Amino acid sequence: xxxxxxxxxxxxxxxxxxxxxSRHTALRALLRIPLPTGRVPRVIGxxxxxxxxxxxxxxxxxxxxxxERIDVLPGRTADTLEAWLREHPGIEIVCRDGSATYxxxxxxxxxxxxxxxxxxxxxxxxxxxxxxxxxAHSACWATVLDAPIYDGPRAQTTLxxxx
Numbered sequence: 001x002x003x004x005x006x007x008x009x010x011x012x013x014x015x016x017x018x019x020x021x022s023r024h025t026a027l028r029a030l031l032r033i034p035l036p037t038g039r040v041p042r043v044i045g046x047x048x049x050x051x052x053x054x055x056x057x058x059x060x061x062x063x064x065x066x067x068e069r070i071d072v073l074p075g076r077t078a079d080t081l082e083a084w085l086r087e088h089p090g091i092e093i094v095c096r097d098g099s100a101t102y103x104x105x106x107x108x109x110x111x112x113x114x115x116x117x118x119x120x121x122x123x124x125x126x127x128x129x130x131x132x133x134x135x136a137h138s139a140c141w142a143t144v145l146d147a148p149i150y151d152g153p154r155a156q157t158t159l160x161x162x163x
Contacts, residue, residue, distance in 0.1 A: 040090040041070065045118065046102055048076040059102075064095050078105035085109035097121050 010026045043064040048057050059073040059081055073080050082105040085091065093114045096102045098121050106115055117125075 038070075040088055041065065042091065043093040043095065044070065044091055045095040046081065046106075047097055047118070048099070064093070076101065078102070078108075081105040082109045098125070 014021045014026070041063040045062045045064045046059060048059050050056070051058055057076045059076050061070045061073065061084070062068065063070055071084065073084055076099075078101045081102060085106065086109045089110075091110055091113055093116060094106050094110070095116050095118050096106070097118060103115060106113060
């Protein structure tokens with residue numbers, strides 16, 4: 001009961017159950033319970049997010065296998081992440097964005113860890129590369145679009161739309 005309610009509420013409930021225990025004793029008993037030791041995750045995800053855009057940022061670390069948040073670090077500096085990684089050895093794979101800051105921190109703290117890019121950044125970079133290729137070859141397509149691809153009643157409309 002003490003673990004769920006703590007303090008006065010726990011003491012009141014224990015009094016109803018005819019257990020004589022003060023709130024101070026209940027809290028001391030609660031504080032004597034050892035904290036669970038967190039297991040070291042094998043795969044983590046590291047990303048930054050804005051607490052207040054352009055003013056304050058933080059770094060979130062999640063267990064990539066269970067999708068549970070492990071920790072939130074103040075700021076998004078390499079030193080902060082490196083210190084956290086050094087306190088948690090045993091991580092094998094780190095999933096991160098394209099940040100050189102995080103890459104350097106991981107390289108310094110966990111030299112044997114495998115670094116992978118998260119899927120959002122993979123898709124984003126793929127889309128950017130495809131768009132730049134389309135832009136680079138737009139002049140080539142302009143010559144093809146001068147002649148209609150097919151003859152039909154909608155050929156002129158289609159050609160106008162493409163242009």
